[in-house]
Amino acid sequence: xxxxxxxxxxxxxxxxxxxxxxxxxxxxxxxxxxxxxxxxxxxxxxxxxxxxxxxxxxxxxxxxxxxxxxxxxxxxxxxxxxxxxxxxxxxxxxxxxxxxxxxxxxxxxxxxxxxxxxxxxxxxxxxxxxxxxxxxxxxxxxxxxxxxxxxxxxxxxxxxxxxxxxxxxxxxxxxxxxxxxxx
Amino acid sequence: xxxxxxxxxxxxxxxxxxxxxxxxxxxxxxxxxxxxxxxxxxxxxxxxxxxxxxxxxxxxxxxxxxxxxxxxxxxxxxxxxxxxxxxxxxxxxxxxxxxxxxxxxxxxxxxxxxxxxxxxxxxxxxxxxxxxxxxxxxxxxxxxxxxxxxxxxxxxxxxxxxxxxxxxxxxxxxxxxxxxxxxxxxxxxxxxxxxxxxxxxxxxxxxxxxxxxxxxxxxxxxxxxxxxxxxxxxxxxxxxxxxxxxxxxxxxxxxxxxxx
Numbered sequence: 001x002x003x004x005x006x007x008x009x010x011x012x013x014x015x016x017x018x019x020x021x022x023x024x025x026x027x028x029x030x031x032x033x034x035x036x037x038x039x040x041x042x043x044x045x046x047x048x049x050x051x052x053x054x055x056x057x058x059x060x061x062x063x064x065x066x067x068x069x070x071x072x073x074x075x076x077x078x079x080x081x082x083x084x085x086x087x088x089x090x091x092x093x094x095x096x097x098x099x100x101x102x103x104x105x106x107x108x109x110x111x112x113x114x115x116x117x118x119x120x121x122x123x124x125x126x127x128x129x130x131x132x133x134x135x136x137x138x139x140x141x142x143x144x145x146x147x148x149x150x151x152x153x154x155x156x157x158x159x160x161x162x163x164x165x166x167x168x169x170x171x172x173x174x175x176x177x178x179x180x181x182x183x
Numbered sequence: 184x185x186x187x188x189x190x191x192x193x194x195x196x197x198x199x200x201x202x203x204x205x206x207x208x209x210x211x212x213x214x215x216x217x218x219x220x221x222x223x224x225x226x227x228x229x230x231x232x233x234x235x236x237x238x239x240x241x242x243x244x245x246x247x248x249x250x251x252x253x254x255x256x257x258x259x260x261x262x263x264x265x266x267x268x269x270x271x272x273x274x275x276x277x278x279x280x281x282x283x284x285x286x287x288x289x290x291x292x293x294x295x296x297x298x299x300x301x302x303x304x305x306x307x308x309x310x311x312x313x314x315x316x317x318x319x320x321x322x323x324x325x326x327x328x329x330x331x332x333x334x335x336x337x338x339x340x341x342x343x344x345x346x347x348x349x350x351x352x353x354x355x356x357x358x359x360x361x362x363x364x365x366x367x368x369x370x371x372x373x374x375x376x377x378x379x380x381x382x383x384x385x386x387x388x389x390x391x392x393x394x395x396x397x398x399x400x401x402x403x404x405x406x407x408x409x410x411x412x413x414x415x416x417x418x419x420x421x422x423x424x425x426x427x428x429x430x431x432x433x434x435x436x437x438x439x440x441x442x443x
Contacts, residue, residue: 017255024248033238046244053251068225072232079235083199129234143200144231150200165191172194175230 005070006063013060020057027071028053031078038082038145039089048085052078083147129175136171139164186219193220197227327407331367334359343421345370345440350425356440358410358421365412368421370440373400376425383426384408385434388416395421397430 005026011019031052036045056074063073129137142148142156150168154161192209195201201209213220334340345356345368354373360366368384376382381399385392398408423440 017252020255021248021252024251028243028248029240030236030238032243033241034235036241037238042244046247049244050247050250053247054254057251057255067221068228069232071236072225072228075232075235076228079231080199129237140198143195143198144234148200149202150195151202153200165195168198168200169191169194172197172227172230175234176226179230179233180226 006065009056009060009063009070009073012057013063020053023056023070024053027074030071031074034075035078035082038079038147039085044085044089045082048078048081052081055081079144086147132171132174136167136174139167140171140175143168189217189220190223193223194227197224197231324407327367327409330409331359331369334361334364334366337361337364339363340366343442345421345423345442347372348439348441349437351439354404354440356423358442360410360418360421361412362417363412366410368398368406368408368410368423370400370404370406370423372404373406373423373439374404375400375402376428379428380425380436381428381430382406382423382439383430383434383436384410385422385424386410386413386418387420387422388413388418390416392422392434394430394432397426397428 005023008019008023008026012023028049032045032049035048035052036042039045039048052074055077063070067073068076129140132140138157139153142153143150148156150161150164154164157164189209189212192201192205192212196206196209209220213224335342340359340361343358343360345354345358347354351373354370356368356370356373358366358368370382373382376399381397383397384395386395387393393413395410395413396408398406400406421440421442422434422438424434424438425436426434
């Protein structure tokens with residue numbers, strides 16, 4: 001699975017448009033909900049989705065499999081671009097609006113055969129984030145979904161910077177453990 | 184030596200939350216080569232990817248994939264099918280292609296849009312003429328209102344009510360009248376005058392009615408007309424009749440509005 005994904009990126013780097021179409025079909029269903037959760041507006045999310053895949057096509061040569069799976073590569077890009085978009089919007093409007101999860105719609109059935117596996121995975125991870133102490137979950141969510149830096153988080157939750165750092169480290173350690181031990 | 188500060192920095196960096204000097208410090212550390220931090224970053228990215236996978240699914244925007252494939256087809260030639268040209272050849276070929284492309288595009292665009300531009304210019308000219316007309320009409324209207332307001336400030340100005348009569352009982356009107364400066368008549372609910380005719384206003388003192396000008400009403404039944412000052416005897420009555428559109432020196436048609 002992972003090798004097949006890396007192969008697709010190599011083919012994209014070689015200019016294979018069909019490989020790109022497959023790559024899109026495989027990763028867009030995972031990447032888009034994350035973008036939507038971060039930017040909230042469907043039209044914005046659609047723009048970001050296109051930008052992220054365009055950059056993946058352009059930068060396919062730069063992909064290094066030793067640094068992570070193709071999915072992690074795409075998700076990191078998607079999250080970064082989505083946060084860029086939110087920051088740009090926030091600069092324009094000077095307001096911050098809390099995430100609206102109800103913007104997310106239920107999707108049609110997973111075309112890939114591993115729907116059940118993915119659903120199980122989702123359950124594990126969601127509960128993993130849910131099992132984190134609230135204080136750790138809060139800082140991770142503020143950083144990852146709202147794009148706040150450690151200093152901004154400390155301001156927001158009125159805690160010393162050192163406390164924020166520790167919570168981030170402990171929270172991420174626990175998340176890493178869950179992912180490593182889940183099949 | 185403990186690696187601890189960098190563990191925290193790596194986790195925060197992976198979340199995109201590292202800022203300020205610490206970010207620069209960590210990036211220097213990473214650039215120096217650190218397997219431990221690389222591993223932390225890699226595992227953190229996978230853990231965060233797992234968070235993204237845990238998001239509820241959303242319906243994909245259907246147009247994005249096609250848009251991307253079109254974009255790719257438009258801007259890249261398949262890199263697979265050709266051997267890598269040497270840089271100079273490549274540069275010259277690119278330059279030649281750019282020049283040819285620009286020339287072609289230029290010609291194409293010029294011929295395609297010349298006609299359209301001509302049409303747009305004509306439309307713009309027509310629009311400008313209409314705007315100028317509208318502006319002139321508005322200025323005229325404002326001048327009338329301004330004059331009426333100025334008259335109303337004068338204590339010797341009277342406001343006279345006109346009542347509908349005969350063919351147009353619904354019609355109403357007001358005359359703002361100053362004994363020295365003259366005034367304005369404002370009418371409403373007055374149907375358009377029959378073809379070939381117009382409304383004529385009369386001022387009546389002690390003697391025969393004096394003609395005070397012709398006016399028309401708009402589609403909503405409203406009209407405004409400036410009344411010149413009247414020499415001699417003060418005006419007691421204002422009246423409106425339907426007359427031939429050239430106007431007559433003495434009333435001949437039916438009376439549609441009159442003051443009491």
